[in-house]
Amino acid sequence: MEYPQDFRCPISMELMKDPVTISTGVTYDRKNIEKWFFTYKKKTCPATMQPIQNYHITPNHNLKRLIFAWQNGKNSHSLQPSPSSSPSRPPPRPSSKHEEIVSIFKTIETTPFKLSSLKKLRSLVELNDEDRDDFVRLGGVEVLVHVIVVQILVETSDFVSFRSCEEALGILHKVPIYEESDYSVKILSTPECMKAMAIILQRGSSEARFYAVDLFRKLGKVEYDWSGLIQDQGIDFFKSLLELISDELCKKASSYALEVLIDILNAFKKSRIKAIEAGAICVLVELLPDSSRSKCEKILVLIKLLCKCADGRLALLEHGMGVAAVSKKLLNVSDGATKMGVKVLWLICSCHPSERVLEEMLIYGSVKKLLALLHVSGRSSTKDKALKMLKLHGNAWKRFPCFSSELNDYLG
Numbered sequence: 001m002e003y004p005q006d007f008r009c010p011i012s013m014e015l016m017k018d019p020v021t022i023s024t025g026v027t028y029d030r031k032n033i034e035k036w037f038f039t040y041k042k043k044t045c046p047a048t049m050q051p052i053q054n055y056h057i058t059p060n061h062n063l064k065r066l067i068f069a070w071q072n073g074k075n076s077h078s079l080q081p082s083p084s085s086s087p088s089r090p091p092p093r094p095s096s097k098h099e100e101i102v103s104i105f106k107t108i109e110t111t112p113f114k115l116s117s118l119k120k121l122r123s124l125v126e127l128n129d130e131d132r133d134d135f136v137r138l139g140g141v142e143v144l145v146h147v148i149v150v151q152i153l154v155e156t157s158d159f160v161s162f163r164s165c166e167e168a169l170g171i172l173h174k175v176p177i178y179e180e181s182d183y184s185v186k187i188l189s190t191p192e193c194m195k196a197m198a199i200i201l202q203r204g205s206s207e208a209r210f211y212a213v214d215l216f217r218k219l220g221k222v223e224y225d226w227s228g229l230i231q232d233q234g235i236d237f238f239k240s241l242l243e244l245i246s247d248e249l250c251k252k253a254s255s256y257a258l259e260v261l262i263d264i265l266n267a268f269k270k271s272r273i274k275a276i277e278a279g280a281i282c283v284l285v286e287l288l289p290d291s292s293r294s295k296c297e298k299i300l301v302l303i304k305l306l307c308k309c310a311d312g313r314l315a316l317l318e319h320g321m322g323v324a325a326v327s328k329k330l331l332n333v334s335d336g337a338t339k340m341g342v343k344v345l346w347l348i349c350s351c352h353p354s355e356r357v358l359e360e361m362l363i364y365g366s367v368k369k370l371l372a373l374l375h376v377s378g379r380s381s382t383k384d385k386a387l388k389m390l391k392l393h394g395n396a397w398k399r400f401p402c403f404s405s406e407l408n409d410y411l412g
Contacts, residue, residue: 006106007067010047011036016067019060024050025110027060062109062146065139066102095134097124105143114147115160118167125171136175141184144168145193152196165200166208173211177218185222188215194229201240210253213244217256220263230264230271238271238278246283258298265305272309281306281315281322288325296333300326300340307347316344317352324364331369339382342373346385349393358396367397 003015009029018030024045028036034057036042043052095101101124107117121140124131147168151161175184187193201212220226230237244250244257261280264271284299284306291299303326306312316322323345330341345366349357361367370386 004070007063007070016063019063019067020057021060022057023052023054024048027063030057033057060109062105062139062143065142066105069138070102095128095130097128097131098134098138100124101131101135101138101140105138105140108143108147113160114164115167118144118147118164118171122167122171125174132174135171136184141172141175141187144172145187145190148196148200149192152199153192162204165196166204166211169197169200169204169208169211169215173214177222182222185219185224189219189224191228191232195232198229198233198237198240201244202236206247206250206253209240209244210250210256213241213253213256213260216260217263220260220267223267226264226268226271230268230274235274235278238275238280242278242280242283246287255295255298258295258302262298262301262305265302272306273311276306276309276311276315281312282319285316285319285322285325288329293333293337296329297336297340300329300337300344304340304343304347307344310351313348313352316348317357323348323357323360323366327361327364327366327369330366331372338373339380342370342382342385345370346389349389353393353396355396358393359400361393362397362400 007015009016009019009032010026011028011032014029016027016029019027020030020033021027022033022045024047026045026047028046033046036046037052037055044050045052101121104117104121104124108114108121111117121135125135125140126132145168148165151165172188177185177188197212197215200208201216204212238261241257241261244253245261247254261275265275281303284303288296288299288303303312303316307316316326326341326344329337331338345361349361367390370390373383373386374390376383
């Protein structure tokens with residue numbers, strides 16, 4: 001069988017089974033180069049004859065996957081189904097750009113100037129679903145993750161290197177992610193990759209930050225464990241998300257950042273304190289008045305999650321317009337927004353029933369809207385909370401001049 005030249009070991013000229021790369025950048029089959037170094041005691045690179053000072057051997061996982069994919073492609077063409085065998089799904093056929101994708105991968109792995117190759121790869125992946133599927137099958141996710149991790153975490157990233165990472169992210173955000181067991185998920189969710197993407201979220205262009213937050217959003221949908229990333233990045237990660245949430249130029253990036261933050265606060269309760277320290281309550285309260293319906297609902301979900309912490313409730317009350325902003329959205333946006341708003345008020349007035357809090361709820365219309373909720377037909381947990389608040393603090397509210405006489409009907 002004819003093997004592609006790049007898949008042959010320079011020593012044996014046979015197909016490599018365990019390709020490894022030495023310090024000169026040349027790749028050999030492991031058993032051959034180890035014999036060259038450690039049995040024959042050679043001190044040069046077999047292909048280039050350069051003197052070797054460092055005998056460190058690095059597995060070339062990307063090339064190994066390319067060889068494996070090539071072998072599978074060859075086998076699928078040679079195997080014919082037997083008449084007695086049950087019908088099965090045929091193996092996926094390589095795309096028309098299969099060889100070109102393989103060639104681009106090889107270039108990306110060997111050249112320090114990756115940007116033009118990444119742009120070419122991106123044009124292939126964006127235009128055709130078959131090429132994108134072939135890209136994934138050939139190990140493209142791991143190739144690009146390696147680029148991002150090395151450029152961001154290992155090497156000193158100049159402008160061109162950082163642009164290469166942004167281009168790689170632009171390709172990765174086109175890759176569909178379906179479930180937690182997906183191989184792409186395992187590669188993307190490695191600590192090194194997540195740390196590199198978090199750095200891009202902080203320092204990248206607006207386009208690159210959008211790609212990063214989109215990948216975080218996709219990983220959140222397959223139940224990624226955020227704890228390691230949050231412990232590593234701390235409040236800086238939350239500040240980056242809040243900055244995106246506040247971005248009015250890219251509404252999709254803002255929406256995705258809200259989704260990521262909701263997922264993190266739901267899944268990892270200890271992260272709520274860090275989000276509060278990053279100024280989440282202040283940012284969310286100030287965005288709430290002018291937010292669209294969808295954004296308003298997400299913001300109220302986040303405020304509710306943060307108000308489950310004493311620090312979150314205190315931050316909301318210290319803001320000055322916290323109670324007013326939440327109250328204004330009751331019965332004015334959607335049932336979901338009203339439900340979240342009532343939960344926020346319940347957490348506030350049940351845990352911090354100070355005279356100032358109760359006065360603000362009366363002045364800013366919270367009490368009036370809680371009364372209006374009781375006239376909505378049907379029973380719900382939202383109405384039950386509204387009634388509990390009215391009964392719990394009704395006697396305190398009666399002392400204020402703007403007290404509604406209708407409240408007397410609910411004070412048993």
